[in-house]
Structure formats: C-alpha cells, structure tokens
Amino acid sequence: MSIVAPQTDASGIVGIRLEQAGAIHVASYAVQSGDTAATIAAALAAQITGATVAGSVITVPDGPRVSVASTGHVMASRLTRRQQQMFQVTLWTSDPGKRDTIGFALDAWMSGTPWFADSTGAQCLLKFAGSSDVDTQQASSIFRRVFRMVVVFDTTQTQQQAQMLFGGIALSANGEPAALYGDQPLF
Numbered sequence: 001m002s003i004v005a006p007q008t009d010a011s012g013i014v015g016i017r018l019e020q021a022g023a024i025h026v027a028s029y030a031v032q033s034g035d036t037a038a039t040i041a042a043a044l045a046a047q048i049t050g051a052t053v054a055g056s057v058i059t060v061p062d063g064p065r066v067s068v069a070s071t072g073h074v075m076a077s078r079l080t081r082r083q084q085q086m087f088q089v090t091l092w093t094s095d096p097g098k099r100d101t102i103g104f105a106l107d108a109w110m111s112g113t114p115w116f117a118d119s120t121g122a123q124c125l126l127k128f129a130g131s132s133d134v135d136t137q138q139a140s141s142i143f144r145r146v147f148r149m150v151v152v153f154d155t156t157q158t159q160q161q162a163q164m165l166f167g168g169i170a171l172s173a174n175g176e177p178a179a180l181y182g183d184q185p186l187f
Contacts, residue, residue, distance in 0.1 A: 012030075012031060012070055012071050012072040012073055013028055013029070013030050013031070013070065013071050013072075013165050014028065014029055014031060014040060014044065014068070014069070014070040015027060015028035015029070015044070015068065015069050015070070015165045016028075016044055016048065016058070016060070016066065016067075016068050017065075017066070017067045017068070017069070018048070018060060018065065018066045018067075019065050019066075020048075020049060020050075020061065024065075025048075026165070027044050027045075027047035027048050028044075028047075028165055029043040029044050029047075036056075037055070037056035038053075038055050038056050040056075041053045041055070041056045041057065041058050044058055045058045045060075048060055049061075069165050070165075071165050073160045073161060074160070074161060075158050075159070075160055075161075076158065076159055076160075076161045077156045077157065077158040077159075078156060078157055079154050079155075079156055080154075080155050080156060080157055081154065081155040082152065082153075082154050082155075083152070083153055083154070083155065084150050084151065084152045084153070085150070085151050085153075086129060086148060086149070086150050087148075087149055087150075087151065088146050088147060088148050088149070089106070089110075089146075089147040089149065090144060090145070090146050090147075091103055091106060091144065091145045091146075091147070092142060092143070092144050093143050093144075094141045094142065094143070095141070095143065096133075096135070096138075096143045098143075099133070099143045099144070099145050103131075103145045103147075106147070107128075107131070107147065110126060110128070110147065110149065111128060113126065114126050114127070118153060122153065122154060122156065124151050124152065124153040125151070125152040125153075126149055126150075126151055127149065127150045127151075127152065128147075128148075128149060129148040129149055129150045130147075130148045131145060131146060131147045131148065132145070132146050133145050134146060
C-alpha cells in the first residue's frame with residue numbers, strides 16, 4: 001500500500017497507524033519549519049518495518065488496516081497555586097445617610113460581580129469579608145464605611161502541546177516499559 005505525504009503547508013504532527021504482525025503500531029513525526037513532503041515521508045518510513053520511500057510516497061507492507069492522520073497543537077494549562085489577597089474599599093461621606101445610600105449601592109455592585117477577569121484573562125473570585133462603619137470623626141462631619149474583600153486568583157503555567165493523533169499510552173518505570181494501552185509506537 002502506498003501513502004503520499006502532505007504536499008504543502010504541513011504542520012503539527014503527522015502519523016500512520018497500521019497493523020503489523022497482529023499488533024497495532026503508530027509512526028508519527030512532528031513537522032519542522034523546513035520540512036518538505038519528502039523529508040516527512042522519510043521520517044515516517046524510517047519508523048515502519050519494511051517500509052520504503054520514494055520522494056513523498058511511502059510504501060508500507062500490506063496489512064488489514066492502515067490509516068493516516070495529522071493534527072495540530074493546543075495550549076494546555078495547569079494550576080500551580082491558588083492564592084488570595086485581602087483588600088479594603090473605604091467610603092468617606094459628610095453625612096451618615098449618604099454613607100448608607102452609597103454604601104448599599106457599592107456593596108450591591110461588588111456582590112453582583114463575584115467573578116472578573118484579571119490582566120491575563122484568567123477569572124478571579126471576589127468574596128465579601130466584612131464591613132464596618134467608623135464614626136470616630138463625626139464631630140468633623142466625616143463618616144466612613146470600610147468594606148473588606150478577598151480576591152481569590154490562580155497562578156497557572158501554559159505550554160503548547162500536540163493534540164492526540166491516535167489513541168494509546170505507554171507507561172514506564174525506571175526507563176523500562178511497564179504498561180502499554182491502545183496504539184503503540186514502533187520501537
């Protein structure tokens with residue numbers, strides 16, 4: 001059976017899944033910026049027992065099932081730390097009635113927006129941590145309300161990863177294969 005490697009603008013991961021000697025195996029190659037159809041075909045053929053290559057055409061031994069696939073890359077992220085930071089919002093007015101009116105409006109706005117995006121686009125949680133009225137300066141017509149809020153935010157790491165080409169996993173312990181599931185790479 002002959003397979004033709006991608007001719008133009010190939011990117012990501014390309015692969016061939018085939019059955020050899022009763023077992024399913026996978027040959028795959030991560031396309032580099034300078035690759036051509038011929039270099040991709042050669043890289044794949046080198047991983048398949050009995051395969052030959054002529055330019056961009058790979059000839060593989062006949063088998064009951066042969067399939068090809070290509071895929072791209074995605075950004076994966078993982079949470080490395082969940083943190084929180086307390087802050088306070090202080091409202092100053094010249095009248096206790098105004099303090100209550102403005103304070104209720106401010107509290108409704110903050111509690112109505114429990115989730116917001118940070119500068120990276122990640123979501124942060126805003127939690128109420130208490131409030132208090134301070135009237136120690138009322139003789140000077142200064143009335144204060146303090147809102148304590150906690151922002152919960154995550155530190156994440158992102159990395160570009162290849163999407164799954166075919167299904168399978170190979171687990172190893174101390175450098176030796178320990179368990180193989182699904183499609184396996186050719187060794």
